[in-house]
Amino acid sequence: MAVKGGAHQDYNHLDELKKFDDSKMGVKGLVDSGLTSIPRMFVHPTETLSDLKSVARSASQVIPTIDLSGVDSDRRPAIVEQVSHACRKLGFFQIVNHGLPLEVLNRTIAAVKAFHELPTEVKNQWYRRETSTGVAFFSNVDMYKAKAASWRDTLQVRLGPVPSVVDDIPEICRNEILEWSRQASQLVEILMELLCEGLGLNAGKLKEMTFLESKGLVGHYYPHCPQPDLTFGITSHTDPGVLTLLLQDQIGGLQVKHGEEWVEVKPIPGALVINIGDILQILSNDEYKSVDHRVLANPSPDPRVSIAIFFTAGKRDGLYGPFPELVSPEKPALYRQFVLNDYITRFFTKDLADKTLTNYYRI
Ligand SMILES: COc1cc(/C=C/C(=O)SCCNC(=O)CCNC(=O)[C@H](O)C(C)(C)COP(=O)(O)OP(=O)(O)OC[C@H]2O[C@@H](n3cnc4c(N)ncnc43)[C@H](O)[C@@H]2OP(=O)(O)O)ccc1O
Numbered sequence: 594m595a596v597k598g599g600a601h602q603d604y605n606h607l608d609e610l611k612k613f614d615d616s617k618m619g620v621k622g623l624v625d626s627g628l629t630s631i632p633r634m635f636v637h638p639t640e641t642l643s644d645l646k647s648v649a650r651s652a653s654q655v656i657p658t659i660d661l662s663g664v665d666s667d668r669r670p671a672i673v674e675q676v677s678h679a680c681r682k683l684g685f686f687q688i689v690n691h692g693l694p695l696e697v698l699n700r701t702i703a704a705v706k707a708f709h710e711l712p713t714e715v716k717n718q719w720y721r722r723e724t725s726t727g728v729a730f731f732s733n734v735d736m737y738k739a740k741a742a743s744w745r746d747t748l749q750v751r752l753g754p755v756p757s758v759v760d761d762i763p764e765i766c767r768n769e770i771l772e773w774s775r776q777a778s779q780l781v782e783i784l785m786e787l788l789c790e791g792l793g794l795n796a797g798k799l800k801e802m803t804f805l806e807s808k809g810l811v812g813h814y815y816p817h818c819p820q821p822d823l824t825f826g827i828t829s830h831t832d833p834g835v836l837t838l839l840l841q842d843q844i845g846g847l848q849v850k851h852g853e854e855w856v857e858v859k860p861i862p863g864a865l866v867i868n869i870g871d872i873l874q875i876l877s878n879d880e881y882k883s884v885d886h887r888v889l890a891n892p893s894p895d896p897r898v899s900i901a902i903f904f905t906a907g908k909r910d911g912l913y914g915p916f917p918e919l920v921s922p923e924k925p926a927l928y929r930q931f932v933l934n935d936y937i938t939r940f941f942t943k944d945l946a947d948k949t950l951t952n953y954y955r956i
């Protein structure tokens with residue numbers, strides 16, 4: 594087998610990946626074993642690592658924080674304007690005063706953290722790469738396709754359109770995940786309205802297209818990394834869905850690409866992060882942007898936990914493309930139409946860091 598990424602002929606990347614995968618211990622298990630340097634399979638190519646330092650210094654380059662209080666009052670047009678501006682320029686924003694209580698946020702983070710901190714011999718019953726039950730614990734969704742693995746573990750739970758069987762969700766975080774899904778979906782219904790209004794569309798358009806029903810949750814765990822300059826928590830990627838709602842703890846490390854620089858998404862107690870995915874960039878005919886983001890490997894002694902819910906397109910055999918309302922002789926359709934099934938297959942056969950699916954469907 595070809596040696597990947599380096600000089601030593603005795604290193605077999607695929608063997609290392611398989612050994613790690615078969616151990617079912619995840620990155621957390623490696624850290625618990627007391628290692629002080631990261632295994633070779635996690636070391637990223639020099640050219641990717643050289644970009645680690647290009648972080649924005651300018652205070653003006655910040656991800657906006659939008660206050661949602663009064664969203665049903667005469668403040669709504671101003672909120673729509675801020676949301677629309679953020680989606681067009683940066684593809685990311687944070688929200689505060691969104692109505693979800695801080696205790697619920699904290700409880701959800703604590704429950705997902707508790708899952709990841711179960712003993713390996715308990716947790717490994719959920720370790721799998723096939724997702725037929727809708728619940729899977731694994732390390733690195735793209736591990737066998739990526740140039741190098743990254744320093745995180747993930748618990749994945751399908752929430753719709755056909756949700757996971759409730760009893761398959763680990764009991765230690767079951768109620769919290771289900772409650773989070775319920776509350777987050779109510780909030781995302783409002784956000785989808787604001788996003789539609791920001792495009793000049795009917796407020797109910799995204800909901801009518803069932804984009805609220807198809808959703809998957811990932812609970813990421815980023816343990817302390819002894820050599821954070823050699824790897825990532827998640828490599829640069831865009832999210833493939835419609836939009837992502839992200840709950841992060843206070844450790845930090847999420848960065849968004851803005852021009853040639855990386856801008857930090859600073860944790861704010863009680864805030865939630867929203868970003869546009871590739872499908873909404875396509876539907877909006879490039880009015881809204883799905884942008885590259887990444888997570889640095891965690892240098893802190895404490896683990897970082899984040900929980901994303903990906904809202905995605907509803908019908909697997911449905912045809913998707915730019916909204917006709919956003920296509921005109923002055924601005925023709927920038928993408929060809931695609932069947933969602935084809936799109937999903939393409940997503941899972943690529944490395945996360947590969948160019949986004951928007952490039953594939955662009956005319
Ligand atoms: C294309 O599906 C997606 C993906 C995403 C976002 C992905 C990312 O941003 S990657 C960054 C880090 N993320 C992770 O580490 C977790 C990755 N997990 C996922 O992307 C999951 O698909 C999910 C978003 C949590 C669940 O998505 P959902 O659309 O609900 O998927 P299902 O209905 O369960 O499955 C659809 C189809 O995809 C196959 N599949 C699902 N998960 C995986 C996986 N981890 N590896 C390989 N294949 C997977 C699944 O088997 C289904 O195919 P069938 O042929 O069996 O029907 C955001 C939105 C998306 O839609």
Ligand SMILES: O=C(O)CCC(=O)C(=O)O
Pocket residue numbers: 811813827832839841847886887888899900901
């Ligand atoms: O952990 C984070 O802050 C971001 C996770 C992410 O980008 C993803 O799951 O797609």
Ligand SMILES: [Fe+2]
Pocket residue numbers: 830831832886
């Ligand atoms: Fe992402």
